[in-house]
Amino acid sequence: MARGWESKAVEAQQQDAGDQSAKGPNLTPEAAALSRQRETLRLARENVLKQLEAAEGERHRKLLQDSLAALEAKLARLEP
8 A cells, every 4th residue: 555655646746847847937949048058157167166176286276267257257148
């Protein structure tokens, strides 16, 4: 009996997840591409920040700081 309950719970979770994704905003292809590009840049920025925290060499830190500045500039251009 517990197994049946678990499968129904999983089925309900899958249904809820499907409902939530269907309720998402309908984006134009251009808006979707822009959203993906923003998310990619945001993730790249987070990655550079983590690397910057661990960086020890001055030249490496400078490279990461330059990369961070470039990513932030690109993000600023994409913001509405």
